[in-house]
Amino acid sequence: MAAEGISFKCSVDVGKDISAAELANEYNALVLCMGATWPRDLPLKGRQLGGIHFAMEFLEGWQKKQAGPVPGHASKETPALTAKDKNVLIIGGGDTGCDCIATSLRQGAKSITTFEILPEPKKSRGQDNPWPQWPRVFRVDYGHEEVKVKFGNDPRKFSTLTKEFLDDGEGNVCGVNAVEVEWTRGPGGRWEMNEIPGSERVYKCELVLLAMGFLGPERYVASQLDLILDARSNIETAKDNIYQTPMENVFAAGDCRRGQSLVVWAISEGRQAARAVDVYLTGQSCLPGPGGVVYTH
Ligand SMILES: Cc1cc2nc3c(=O)[nH]c(=O)nc-3n(C[C@H](O)[C@H](O)[C@H](O)COP(=O)(O)OP(=O)(O)OC[C@H]3O[C@@H](n4cnc5c(N)ncnc54)[C@H](O)[C@@H]3O)c2cc1C
Missing domain, CATH: 3.50.50.60 (FAD/NAD(P)-binding domain)
Incomplete structure (x- = not known):
C-alpha cells in the first residue's frame, strides 16, 4: 500500500494530536475507520479498586x-x-x-x-x-x-x-x-x-x-466534526449512501459505523466506502459494488 503512494502516519491520535475538523478541511474526502472502542463500564460500589x-x-x-x-x-x-x-x-x-x-x-x-x-x-x-x-x-x-x-x-x-x-x-x-x-x-x-x-x-x-460490549467509537472525533451518533452510539450516515455522513466529504466505515462486528464486515465496508468516495470525487466508480442482495432504503 505504501508503494501505491499511501502515506502512513503512526502514533497520531486524530482529535488530540491533530484536529479532525482541520483534516476534513484540508482533504477532499475524509474516511473515519476508528473502530468501536468505547467500553461499557460497570459503575458499582468499589469500581475504583485496583485489579x-x-x-x-x-x-x-x-x-x-x-x-x-x-x-x-x-x-x-x-x-x-x-x-x-x-x-x-x-x-x-x-x-x-x-x-x-x-x-x-x-x-x-x-x-x-x-x-x-x-x-x-x-x-x-x-x-x-x-x-x-x-x-x-x-x-x-x-x-x-x-x-x-x-x-x-x-x-x-x-x-x-x-x-x-x-x-x-x-x-x-x-x-x-x-x-x-x-x-x-x-x-x-x-x-x-x-x-x-x-x-x-x-x-x-x-x-x-x-467485557460487556462496546458503546460505539470514542466521542472526540465525532464531536469535533459535529457528527450525529445513531441510537446505538455509532456514527450516523445517510440512508441512501450508507458510508457518507451529513458532512458531505466525511465518510465512515467499519465498526465506528456499524458497531462492534467482524473483520469480514470491516473489509467489506472499507471497500464500499472507497467506492462511495470515488463516486463523490469523480461522479462515478469502476470499483466493484457489494455482492449478494442489495437492500435499498
Ligand atoms: C477482543 C476482540 C476480539 C475479536 N475477535 C474477532 C474475531 O475473532 N474475528 C472477527 O472477525 N472479528 C473479531 N473482532 C472484531 C474485529 O476486531 C472488528 O470488527 C474489526 O477489527 C473492525 O475493524 P475496523 O477497521 O472498523 O476497526 P478497528 O480494527 O478497531 O481499527 C480501528 C483503528 O483506528 C485507530 N484509531 C481509533 N481512534 C483513532 C484516532 N482518534 N486517531 C487515530 N487512530 C485511531 C485504532 O487504534 C485502530 O487501529 C474482535 C473484536 C474484539 C474487541
Missing part, C-alpha cells in the same frame, strides 16, 4: 507480547497486567469475554469464572427463534472448552448479576458480591429481570475483567 480493568487493557498487553518487538518473535517479557496465579472473574459472556478466558488460562490463572447476565440458552432453537434468524442456542467456544479441560468445569455462570466489588482493605479488589436473576415475561410480553432472594454469593477474585 478491575476493561478487557482490552488486558488483551492488548498480551497481544503486543505475542506480536513481539520483531515480527514472528514473541517477547519474553510478561505484561504488567497478568492473570498469573490470580482468581480471575470476567464479566460479560461474549466473544471478548471468551478471549479473556483463554488468555487468562495461557497466563496461568488460578481459577477462571465468567458472569453472563442472560440465562443459559437452550440446546436447540426455541419456537420464538425460527430459521432464518440467527440461532440463539447454547455454544461452547474455545475458551470454555479449554477451561473445562484444565479445571474440569465450564467457567460460565449464567443469569448472574454483579452487585458490588469488594475491597481487600488495601484498595484492591478481593471479590465481588453477585446474585442470581430470573427472567420472566412481564405485561406486554417484555422481558423482566428479577433478583432471586437468598441467591447472593461472594466470588473471590483478584482480577476482574469487564
Whole structure:
C-alpha cells in the first residue's frame, strides 16, 4: 500500500494530536475507520479498586507480547497486567469475554469464572427463534472448552448479576458480591429481570475483567466534526449512501459505523466506502459494488 503512494502516519491520535475538523478541511474526502472502542463500564460500589480493568487493557498487553518487538518473535517479557496465579472473574459472556478466558488460562490463572447476565440458552432453537434468524442456542467456544479441560468445569455462570466489588482493605479488589436473576415475561410480553432472594454469593477474585460490549467509537472525533451518533452510539450516515455522513466529504466505515462486528464486515465496508468516495470525487466508480442482495432504503 505504501508503494501505491499511501502515506502512513503512526502514533497520531486524530482529535488530540491533530484536529479532525482541520483534516476534513484540508482533504477532499475524509474516511473515519476508528473502530468501536468505547467500553461499557460497570459503575458499582468499589469500581475504583485496583485489579478491575476493561478487557482490552488486558488483551492488548498480551497481544503486543505475542506480536513481539520483531515480527514472528514473541517477547519474553510478561505484561504488567497478568492473570498469573490470580482468581480471575470476567464479566460479560461474549466473544471478548471468551478471549479473556483463554488468555487468562495461557497466563496461568488460578481459577477462571465468567458472569453472563442472560440465562443459559437452550440446546436447540426455541419456537420464538425460527430459521432464518440467527440461532440463539447454547455454544461452547474455545475458551470454555479449554477451561473445562484444565479445571474440569465450564467457567460460565449464567443469569448472574454483579452487585458490588469488594475491597481487600488495601484498595484492591478481593471479590465481588453477585446474585442470581430470573427472567420472566412481564405485561406486554417484555422481558423482566428479577433478583432471586437468598441467591447472593461472594466470588473471590483478584482480577476482574469487564467485557460487556462496546458503546460505539470514542466521542472526540465525532464531536469535533459535529457528527450525529445513531441510537446505538455509532456514527450516523445517510440512508441512501450508507458510508457518507451529513458532512458531505466525511465518510465512515467499519465498526465506528456499524458497531462492534467482524473483520469480514470491516473489509467489506472499507471497500464500499472507497467506492462511495470515488463516486463523490469523480461522479462515478469502476470499483466493484457489494455482492449478494442489495437492500435499498
Ligand atoms: C477482543 C476482540 C476480539 C475479536 N475477535 C474477532 C474475531 O475473532 N474475528 C472477527 O472477525 N472479528 C473479531 N473482532 C472484531 C474485529 O476486531 C472488528 O470488527 C474489526 O477489527 C473492525 O475493524 P475496523 O477497521 O472498523 O476497526 P478497528 O480494527 O478497531 O481499527 C480501528 C483503528 O483506528 C485507530 N484509531 C481509533 N481512534 C483513532 C484516532 N482518534 N486517531 C487515530 N487512530 C485511531 C485504532 O487504534 C485502530 O487501529 C474482535 C473484536 C474484539 C474487541
